[in-house]
Amino acid sequence: MVSSGGDTRRRALAVCLVAAFMTGLDVSIVNVALPSIRDGLHASEDGLQWTLSGYALTFGLLLVPAGRLGDSRSRRTVFLWGVALFTLSSLACGLAWNMHVLIVARLVQGMAAGMLNPQVSGLIQQMFQGYERGRAFGALGATIGVSTAAGPLIGGALVSVFGPDFGWRWVFLVNLPIGMVLLPLAWRLLPRPQLVHRRPESMDPVGVLLLGIGVAGLLLPFIQRHQWESAAKWLLVPAALVVLVGFVVWERLYRREPLVNLALFRKRSYSLGSVIALFYFAGFTGIFFIFTLYLQSGRGYSALAAGLAITPFALGSASAALLGGHLVSRLGRRLVAIGLSMVIVGLLATMEATALVPGQAVGLATALPLLLAGMGSGLVIAPNQAITLSEVPPEGGGSAAGVLQTGQRLGTAIGIAAVGSVFFGGLGEGWPTAFRHGLAVVVTSVAIALAAALYDLIRTHHDTKTHPDPGREGLQPGGDP
Structure with a gap:
């Protein structure tokens, strides 16, 4: 029997996950629509770049302040304002008549995403404990993995269905029905303001x-x-x-x-978890960037075909993230280390597949290696977030999640720049070689994250031998150094 309170929390979690999916989707869905936007609005390269980077910039800037605002006042209220602003800015993007309007709307859309995301993590911290919290973060990890990896597929499908003239507009307008359904559900299901820890302190x-x-x-x-x-x-x-x-x-x-409780960084679970997130996201998001470029520009794939080629990663990530949510309370950081190792093996196999099958069939040849890498990714993102936030008091969950996600945004920006520079620098040797060079940078970044996870495991093993604690939870492998 599941209590009605449990049912309400599950429905509230579903609302949070849909919001996370919506904001995560807009990180990657726009990539395949850029050629249509360029033709439709006569956009310059600068304008197209700001369509992508403007969203990432304002997204990253709002995470920590919005997380603190939700902790101090009301996560539900900030969440509702974030959904409303995201929906309206998506409408403005879809109706944009020139690049200036589109860029401003994307900046606002990024701000709304930055408002929403820390509330999701904070609400999970607030509503769930222990094993249930691990499962909830597992569902969040699956959502993040699917939204990021499925963005090119969904974007490609919309451009194909509605055509190059209007397809790019539907890439943004698809958020409208989602937002309109989310608002009343969030109002009804999310914890009321009086249930949120309130602090009179300054912002x-x-x-x-x-x-x-x-x-x-x-x-x-x-x-x-x-x-x-x-x-x-x-x-x-x-x-x-x-x-x-x-x-x-x-x-x-x-x-x-x-604004940020610096004492959190004295907890090994939080400090090393943040390092793992920073370096993993520096590699993780670069995969989609160079793979879609390689397929579309180097192998003549359509936007839809390129999106389909990355789908194995999304499927692997979603399925493994749900499993990771069940296992993280038992395996702790070991699960993250296993996932990172799987990502490295999968990406090395992807590099080998592009060398063996450099032609049009490369999308099929990389399907299994990307599936393995995606499964590894699913065992990294959600479990690492659950472990990193495991020792954070629920009343500070939004701020702590905001700092963690800011590190992820920084990692994403730096990683795409590094991977992209190596990728474009290697084009003189051919598209397959450039792609493998870019993947080598991704593997290096993931390997650094793995080193941090292994260091945590070694320290935890040493601490356990020195100070045995049979009641220690797998969800908290770090603790104070």
Whole structure:
């Protein structure tokens, strides 16, 4: 028998997962529509780049402040405003009559996504405990994996069905019915404001400003690496690091409740989990970027065919993420290490497949290796998030999730820049060789994440031998160093 309270929490979780799917989809769905947008709105390369990078920029900037706002006031309220803003900005994107309107709408859409995502993690922290929390994060991981990997497939299908003139508009307009259904369901099912821990403390405006400037300074050179040709852009990176050091100093000295609880980083589960997320996302999202380019530009695949070719990764990720949610409380960080190893093996096999079958059948040849890599990915994202947030108090779940996801956004931007640079630099040797060079960068980044996971396992084994604790949960393999 499942209690009515359990039923309500499951329905509330479903609402959160649909919102996560919607925002995750818009990270990758636009890629295959770029040629249609260029023709339909006579867009420049700069305009197309901002259509992608503008969303990523504002997404990353809002994560931590929005997470803190939800923790301090009401996650439900911030969630509702985020859904409403995302739906309206999607409408504006779909109806855009020129590139300026589209870019502004995408910036707002990214802000709405940044408002929504930390609330999802915070609400899971709030509504579930222990084993159930692991399963909920498993469902979230499956959702993230499917939305990111299925974006090119769904986008390609929409462009094919509605044609190049209107298909790109439906890439954005598809969010309207989702948002319109989400709003009343979220209003009815999500925990009411009075159930959320409320704090009268300041929102730390100086901390918000310093973190925003630092994150923007780090992101901009990478997301504008091709359009901003001057090498002076890289001066923003050390300047941003100086600002972020100032942010850390401010947070330590701030007398009231700081924007980010730096004590979290003294917990090995949180600090190493954040490192794993940073490096894994630096590699993970680069796969879709170079694979769709390789298939469409190098092998003449249509947008729909390229989307279908990446589907095995999405299927593997979704299925394994659900399994990972069940196993994480028992296996802990070992599960993440297994997943990272599977990703590396799958990507190495993908590289070998492109060497053996360099022609039109490459999409079929890479299906099984990508399925294996996708299954590994499903055992990484959700379990790592569950472990990383396992020692975070529920009342601070949104802020902690916001910091974790900001690291993921930074990793994504830096990783795509690094993978893309190597990929484009190798085009002189042919598309298959360039693709393998790009994948080598992805594998290196994932290997660093694996090293961090193995370090955590070694430390945990040492701590267990030194201070045996038979009651220790697998979901908390790190603890205080």
